[in-house]
Amino acid sequence: MQVYKVFLKILRSKIGIAIMYIGIFIGIGMASANSSKEQVDFTESKAGIVINDMDNTEASKSLCEYLSESNKVSYGDPSDRDKLDGVYYNPSRYYLTINEGFSDALTKGETEGILTHSAQNGSYYETLVDSKIDLYLTTASAYIAGGSTADEAFASAKKALSKKTDVEMISEQGSEYAETVSPFFQFIPYIFLGVFLFALCPVIIAMTEKEIKNRTFSSAMSPKRFLFQTALGSAVFMVLVFIFVCIFVPIVMCGCKPSREMFLAIINALAFTVVCASLVLLISNLISDEKLVNLVGNIVALGMSFLCGVFVPMQYLGDSVKKIAVFLPAYWYEILNCAIGGTGGQVYSESLFIKCISIQLAFAAAFVLATFAVLKAKENKTGVKAKANA
Numbered sequence: 001m002q003v004y005k006v007f008l009k010i011l012r013s014k015i016g017i018a019i020m021y022i023g024i025f026i027g028i029g030m031a032s033a034n035s036s037k038e039q040v041d042f043t044e045s046k047a048g049i050v051i052n053d054m055d056n057t058e059a060s061k062s063l064c065e066y067l068s069e070s071n072k073v074s075y076g077d078p079s080d081r082d083k084l085d086g087v088y089y090n091p092s093r094y095y096l097t098i099n100e101g102f103s104d105a106l107t108k109g110e111t112e113g114i115l116t117h118s119a120q121n122g123s124y125y126e127t128l129v130d131s132k133i134d135l136y137l138t139t140a141s142a143y144i145a146g147g148s149t150a151d152e153a154f155a156s157a158k159k160a161l162s163k164k165t166d167v168e169m170i171s172e173q174g175s176e177y178a179e180t181v182s183p184f185f186q187f188i189p190y191i192f193l194g195v196f197l198f199a200l201c202p203v204i205i206a207m208t209e210k211e212i213k214n215r216t217f218s219s220a221m222s223p224k225r226f227l228f229q230t231a232l233g234s235a236v237f238m239v240l241v242f243i244f245v246c247i248f249v250p251i252v253m254c255g256c257k258p259s260r261e262m263f264l265a266i267i268n269a270l271a272f273t274v275v276c277a278s279l280v281l282l283i284s285n286l287i288s289d290e291k292l293v294n295l296v297g298n299i300v301a302l303g304m305s306f307l308c309g310v311f312v313p314m315q316y317l318g319d320s321v322k323k324i325a326v327f328l329p330a331y332w333y334e335i336l337n338c339a340i341g342g343t344g345g346q347v348y349s350e351s352l353f354i355k356c357i358s359i360q361l362a363f364a365a366a367f368v369l370a371t372f373a374v375l376k377a378k379e380n381k382t383g384v385k386a387k388a389n390a
Helices: 002-012 015-037 058-068 080-089 102-107 124-145 150-161 176-186 188-207 210-217 223-253 260-286 292-307 319-325 329-341 350-389
Strands: 048-053 072-075 093-098 115-119
Touching: 002 188, 002 223, 015 188, 015 223, 048 058, 058 072, 058 093, 058 102, 058 124, 058 150, 080 093, 080 115, 093 124, 102 124, 102 150, 115 124, 124 150, 176 188, 176 223, 176 260, 176 329, 188 223, 188 260, 188 292, 188 329, 223 260, 260 292, 260 329, 260 350, 292 319, 292 329, 319 329, 329 350
Parallel strands: 048 072, 048 093
Antiparallel strands: 093 115
């Protein structure tokens, strides 16, 4: 098992990369899991409004009462300097002056110059309060135009606009798996691609370097034993990473009880591990320079993750992106992961499970066949060179 031992020694120098990616995985996964557990409540934004009512009529009082129902209202006549300081240091501060003649002008259907205000220009709170005031004035004017008296119009406008709508934030997460484990499994494609490509590809490239390979085969080591021990070292590493990420982290670190959903997710992750193994095999034979591994690895890992719903939830991907993503194995992994957790609008079924697993394994088979084609092309190229030299 000499080749196996050498493989592990070289792999040991790359173990830091694996630890880094797994650490990223645990950090992102736990943050996502914790955020999914939090109850999200809707709270209406409130502005701090300082009102100077110079009209002091039923209409102006009705406006003040309406604004006080959804904002923090106080009364006074601050100086221009106080307004400037208040607006500068507090974007939620809004100074409103109800000019004299407000009620009479509104009764006649006039709204020009009846109010003045000071607020941070273009701020969210300025837009919020302006929209509330405009809504009140428009509603009151509509009642007056309909034949109501001024007092009736103001009272009706206040009553109509005081109706509240109950807002409830509904989360699509429900089961224990969806709340605690599903966020971890969502990021597995990026983690597995990063760990396996950046850790295994350089080792395999180093082991199959022409000079080292020739020295190995000049000894009693046969090509079959060399290939077997190299594959054994890769398999041991991938199995250890798989067990830690897909079993140890969910059960031990998340404290999630084993369930049918977790079992299905583990099978899904196992299928993607096979995809990663075949992809490592292909890239290791396509690239002869270890320095190119980082470039190719980042393109594959990041590109597939962004397109297939790893970083951005599947339901937020555009149709054009999904049309491209269907040609990538991580897309089918994420489709099944969403279906298992009941997220992203996906519904689980046995036919979907078989379909997604089969497509991932088909991608793995395609990568293996492509590797054989690359090896065959290299062999033919070497044969041609040998004949030319002869």
